[in-house]
Amino acid sequence: MKHQIKSYILFAGIFLASASVMAQPKLAIEIGAGLYEPVLSGFDDNNQFPVAKFWNRNLLTNYGIYYQFFYNARIGYSSYTSWAGGELNNEGGSRPIFFRSISYRMFPIETYFRYKPKIEFNFTLTPIWGRSKIQLNTRLNDSGDDWDILLGIYGNNSVDLATMGSMKSDWLGYSGQLGIRYYIKPYLGLDFKFGFMNNYYSEKKWRLQGNKILGPVYEISKLPIFAFKIVYGLK
Amino acid sequence: MTYFRITIVIFVLMSSLFAEHMFSKIQNPCDDPIISKVRKNGMVPMSLKERIYFIRVKRACLNAGGSEEVFAQIELKEYNRDFGKAREMSSWTSTFSYSVIVALFYYFVLGHMADV
Numbered sequence: 210m211k212h213q214i215k216s217y218i219l220f221a222g223i224f225l226a227s228a229s230v231m232a233q234p235k236l237a238i239e240i241g242a243g244l245y246e247p248v249l250s251g252f253d254d255n256n257q258f259p260v261a262k263f264w265n266r267n268l269l270t271n272y273g274i275y276y277q278f279f280y281n282a283r284i285g286y287s288s289y290t291s292w293a294g295g296e297l298n299n300e301g302g303s304r305p306i307f308f309r310s311i312s313y314r315m316f317p318i319e320t321y322f323r324y325k326p327k328i329e330f331n332f333t334l335t336p337i338w339g340r341s342k343i344q345l346n347t348r349l350n351d352s353g354d355d356w357d358i359l360l361g362i363y364g365n366n367s368v369d370l371a372t373m374g375s376m377k378s379d380w381l382g383y384s385g386q387l388g389i390r391y392y393i394k395p396y397l398g399l400d401f402k403f404g405f406m407n408n409y410y411s412e413k414k415w416r417l418q419g420n421k422i423l424g425p426v427y428e429i430s431k432l433p434i435f436a437f438k439i440v441y442g443l444k
Numbered sequence: 445m446t447y448f449r450i451t452i453v454i455f456v457l458m459s460s461l462f463a464e465h466m467f468s469k470i471q472n473p474c475d476d477p478i479i480s481k482v483r484k485n486g487m488v489p490m491s492l493k494e495r496i497y498f499i500r501v502k503r504a505c506l507n508a509g510g511s512e513e514v515f516a517q518i519e520l521k522e523y524n525r526d527f528g529k530a531r532e533m534s535s536w537t538s539t540f541s542y543s544v545i546v547a548l549f550y551y552f553v554l555g556h557m558a559d560v
Contacts, residue, residue, distance in 0.1 A: 235488065281530055281537040320537040320544075323530040326523035332544035385547035395522040396488050396495070405551040431555065442488055 235277040239400065241438030243269035243289045247311075251412065251425020252293075255362055258307065259295030266291070271436060275319065282320045287335070289313040289436070297345065299358040305347040307359075311427070313406060314338045315384060329390040329398070337382035339408055341427070344375040356417075363412070363423040376417040378424055382408035384434070396442035406432045473504035479514070486522040 244267055252258040259265065273287030290312045297307035317335035324330055347355040356374075360366075386404030393399065408429045415424030470476065478498050487495060502515050533541060 279537065280534045282540070318540070320533065320540045321530065322533050322537075322541075323527045326520075326527040329530070332541040334540070334544055334547065385544050385551065387544060387548055392523070395486060395519060395526065404548060407551075431551070433552075443492075444489060 235283075236443040237275045237277075237283075237440050238443060239271070239273045239275070239287070239438045239440045241271040241400070241436055243271050243434055243436040245269060245406070245432050245434045247291075247432060248428035249425065251363065251427060252309075257298045257300075257358075257362065259293060259297075265293035269313075269434075269436070271438060273315075273438075275317075275440075281322055282318065284318055285316070287315045287317055289315070289434075297355070297359065299355060302355045302358045303347055305345045305355045308344040308346070309342070311341045311429075312339065313382070313384075313408070314340065317384075317386075319388075321390075327392045329392070331388040331390060331400075331402075333384070333386040333388065333402070333404070335384050335386075337384055337406065337408060339380045339382055339410065339429075341378050341410075341424070342375050343377075343424070360417075360422060363425060365422045374418045376415050376422065376424065378410070378412075378415040380408055380410040380414065382406060382410075386434070386436070390440065398440040398442075400436075400438040400440050402434075402436045402438070404434055406434050408432070470501055470504045473501045473508055474510040474514075476501045476505075479505075479518075483518050483521075486525065487518075488522070 246267055249261070249266065253261055269289040269291050271287065271289045273285055275283040275285035275287075277283045290310055293307075293309040295307060296304050298304065315335040315337055317333045319331050319333045321329050321331035343359075345355050345359065384404060384406045386402045388400055388402035390398045390400040406429070410427050410429050412424045412426050413421075415422045478494065478501050482490070482498055487498065490498065506512060506515075
């Protein structure tokens with residue numbers, strides 16, 4: 210019996226060793242851009258914020274890293290971020306610099322197959338851990354006034370701030386995407402994806418230095434998304 | 445002045461990283477061992493440094509009258525190898541892909557119909 214167990218262990222060892230030699234763990238990084246169309250009425254309904262433009266509403270910057278963990282499957286991290294910045298036109302305040310980001314951080318599982326030697330189709334499902342952040346670069350003496358004016362827009366009472374801070378909100382969601390990738394080189398590809406995002410965002414779940422506050426209204430619950438990426442295989 | 449310093453630091457770093465491969469003259473490029481290495485293992489497992497060196501070797505070899513066919517064959521072999529491995533989905537991956545298609549269908553077709 211002992212001899213049999215040893216044989217099984219030896220066999221399993223050889224099998225695992227050969228699998229690790231034969232398998233090709235592939236690590237890839239990607240950078241790119243995404244397009245989507247949210248309705249950020251929390252900003253658009255108020256003329257104190259920087260004017261809505263294509264680059265601060267519809268454009269998402271993207272980066273990510275993927276690891277091929279199975280024959281036709283990858284797992285990774287991919288982040289899409291929308292940026293906005295400019296002067297906050299707050300009457301009575303110091304006109305501070307306003308900065309806003311909305312990040313859709315994804316942890317995708319992607320399966321794929323090659324339709325032709327250079328063309329791949331891929332299928333992605335991913336949970337989303339979203340985060341939005343609003344920051345004001347105020348003058349030190351005007352910090353409290355500027356924040357009070359901003360928070361007043363969303364119906365908050367005055368908040369006592371120890372120092373300058375940033376308000377944040379987190380939410381969960383999910384996304385499904387279908388993609389086509391063209392390989393320029395065996396290690397370099399162009400990836401085009403389209404799909405949807407569902408975000409469970411609530412304007413009631415913002416926080417600022419430990420205080421629960423009301424934030425801007427974002428209509429980001431059901432959004433189509435398009436993305437174009439350059440994928441570089443590291444190993 | 446700061447930009448000048450940063451440029452020098454970057455230049456020194458880059459040259460220490462890539463000096464041997466970036467600036468040395470390649471002797472007999474068409475017989476360089478990197479070509480047989482790439483032919484055997486492909487380009488994917490190589491480091492960035494090796495990939496840059498291989499691109500230089502390829503250029504030098506072509507300039508020296510080497511055949512482009514050799515390099516085209518290397519790439520074709522690699523594409524075909526990857527194609528052979530990934531042309532069919534294995535195990536659970538096909539089910540997963542169907543799930544993604546169903547989710548997209550549900551979102552774009554049924555969801556749109558429900559909104560209308």
